[in-house]
Amino acid sequence: xxxxxxxxxxxxxxxxxxxxxxxxxxxxxxxxxxxxxxxxxxxxxxxxxxxxxxxxxxxxxxxxxxxxxxxxxxxxxxxxxxxxxxxxxxxxxxxxxxxxxxxxxxxxxxxxxxxxxxxxxxxxxxxxxxxxxxxxxxxxxxxxxxxxxxxxxxxxxxxxxxxxxxxxxxxxxxxxxxxxxxxxxxxxxxxxxxxxxxxxxxxxxxxxxxxxxxxxxxxxxxxxxxxxxxxxxxxxxxxxxxxxxxxxxxxxxxxxxxxxxxxxxxxxxxxxxxxxxxxxxxxxxxxxxxxxxxxxxxxxxxxxxxxxxxxxxxxxxxxxxxxxxxxxxxxxxxxxxxxxxxxxxxxxxxxxxxxxxxxxxxxxxxxxxxxxxxxxxxxxxxxxxxxxxxxxxxxxxxxxxxxxxxxxxxxxxxxxxxxxxxxxxxxxxxxxxxxxxxxxxxxxxxxxx
RNA sequence: GCCGCUAUCGUCCAGGGGACUAGGACGCCGCCCUCUCACGGCGGAAACCCGGGUUCGAAUCCCGGUAGCGGUACCA
Numbered sequence: 001x002x003x004x005x006x007x008x009x010x011x012x013x014x015x016x017x018x019x020x021x022x023x024x025x026x027x028x029x030x031x032x033x034x035x036x037x038x039x040x041x042x043x044x045x046x047x048x049x050x051x052x053x054x055x056x057x058x059x060x061x062x063x064x065x066x067x068x069x070x071x072x073x074x075x076x077x078x079x080x081x082x083x084x085x086x087x088x089x090x091x092x093x094x095x096x097x098x099x100x101x102x103x104x105x106x107x108x109x110x111x112x113x114x115x116x117x118x119x120x121x122x123x124x125x126x127x128x129x130x131x132x133x134x135x136x137x138x139x140x141x142x143x144x145x146x147x148x149x150x151x152x153x154x155x156x157x158x159x160x161x162x163x164x165x166x167x168x169x170x171x172x173x174x175x176x177x178x179x180x181x182x183x184x185x186x187x188x189x190x191x192x193x194x195x196x197x198x199x200x201x202x203x204x205x206x207x208x209x210x211x212x213x214x215x216x217x218x219x220x221x222x223x224x225x226x227x228x229x230x231x232x233x234x235x236x237x238x239x240x241x242x243x244x245x246x247x248x249x250x251x252x253x254x255x256x257x258x259x260x261x262x263x264x265x266x267x268x269x270x271x272x273x274x275x276x277x278x279x280x281x282x283x284x285x286x287x288x289x290x291x292x293x294x295x296x297x298x299x300x301x302x303x304x305x306x307x308x309x310x311x312x313x314x315x316x317x318x319x320x321x322x323x324x325x326x327x328x329x330x331x332x333x334x335x336x337x338x339x340x341x342x343x344x345x346x347x348x349x350x351x352x353x354x355x356x357x358x359x360x361x362x363x364x365x366x367x368x369x370x371x372x373x374x375x376x377x378x379x380x381x382x383x384x385x386x387x388x389x390x391x392x393x394x395x396x397x398x399x400x401x402x403x404x405x406x407x408x409x410x411x412x413x414x415x416x417x418x419x420x421x422x423x424x425x426x427x428x429x430x431x432x433x434x435x436x437x438x439x440x441x442x443x444x445x446x447x448x449x
Numbered sequence: 450g451c452c453g454c455u456a457u458c459g460u461c462c463a464g465g466g467g468a469c470u471a472g473g474a475c476g477c478c479g480c481c482c483u484c485u486c487a488c489g490g491c492g493g494a495a496a497c498c499c500g501g502g503u504u505c506g507a508a509u510c511c512c513g514g515u516a517g518c519g520g521u522a523c524c525a
Contacts, residue, residue: 010525011525012524012525014525044525045525046524046525103523104522104523111450111451115451116450116451116452117450117451117452118451119452130523131523132523133523143453148454148455151453151454152453153452153453154452157451157452157453158452159521162522162523163523164523165523166523167523169523171522171523171524171525172524172525173525175525176525191519192454192455192518192519192520193518193519193520193525194519194520194525195453195454195519195520196452196453196454196519196520196521197520197521197525199453217454219454219455219518220518220519222517222518254461257461257462257474258461258462259461259462260462261461261462261463261473262462262463263463263464264463264473266462266473266474267461267462267473267474267475268474284461284462285454285455285456286455286456286457287454287455287517287518287519288460288461288462289460289461290460291460291461291475291476293460293475293476294460294461294474294475294476295475296475297474297475297476298474298475300487300488304488331487332488333487333488333489334486334487334488335487336487340487344486344487391484394484395484398484404484405484406484406485408484409484409485410484410485412484413484413485414485417485419485419486420485420486421485421486421487422485422486423485423486423487424484424485425484425485426484
């Protein structure tokens, strides 16, 4: 029981869940699930400005969509304030921390005098006013990181960190250590941007007389231009990924591989296998870039693994339409995302789309128009409106007119779909039905220039 | 500035002293399949940041440089 693995995901609710955050959540979740341990969700909401209920809900919503469930929480950091105050008072009482009115200017002045590399050392204010700073002892502070090995920080370089504001409210580096300790967290898995803060947190653990958890700092994720991920980088948040028509399973697979690779470098790894094979120690130390093209490819693979029933459910949920099964069936191998479906197959339900270029190319030439007319009559004369019959009829028209099949198929396609790209022509005709197909061909001919 | 982390194809991941003629995937190019668009198949181009050192031997270990990133808040 004492050896149970306990991890936590502790986002600050600043808005949508970023894919970097999503990856941290996933890695934590993988560790929890593979070890049979627990994942604790904690909302780091000590910055009241940014923490709104809406922002918190967005995070939870993203996690639920990704199907990453947590075992405890969400815990609000703010609500743990009494405990923070208790610990804070204790540290001050034991002179491990002290109140001081030193300002940023004072810190600057100190460095001017002692050198840039010298960590700030303040003096307690006589009246016990001001912010609370933690005392920094001498020696080296070593972060034992599961991913990077050891990172050594010399204590003398470290400023005495402010752990509580003058008004008594506590700061992140203090609260995070107290909370992780109280929650019995055994593994802190988070972004590399926290690595430099870890020594400060280690100091808090030391002041508490507590054994720190194991740390694992994940390399950061960058956009395609190598810069930090932002709105400018396409679908960079979980909600954007969802809106772009990606499947949670594909997103999990893709994100897992951003910074982690197995020995046999496979790319398609289903979630249960991820749980089994994921190893923190094999996480890369290099920052990686989010490449939506690869996600698109991967999503296509996951889409094609869905049964027709499953795909239909997904597409109907995504588009908000119903009765899409026939269209789904003939489009399955042509779409990469759920969002690709409607532009490709919407014409089956809402009529031909408007694509002047396609009309110009395939429905203005007299040859093409004549082929359309021949095709129309061949289709109307068919005994049965089946795939074989339709194909034979249309190929027959091409043979009789001594033109390539394409010169018959494309005019028909543009007539029924409005555009030059669609699911298979014969299949599309069947889904539409003979009457609707013929009507559309008539309308297209009537609209010729 | 100071402190820290990182450096293999365009991108992601593998290789961690000899098996490297550096492997896989996305993307790209070509061919095949083909009614469009895709899917699928086959083939191709494409990388060890630079400089020293250690070693019989370095992509791999060490040092330096350079570059990128992060931290440096009474933010998280």
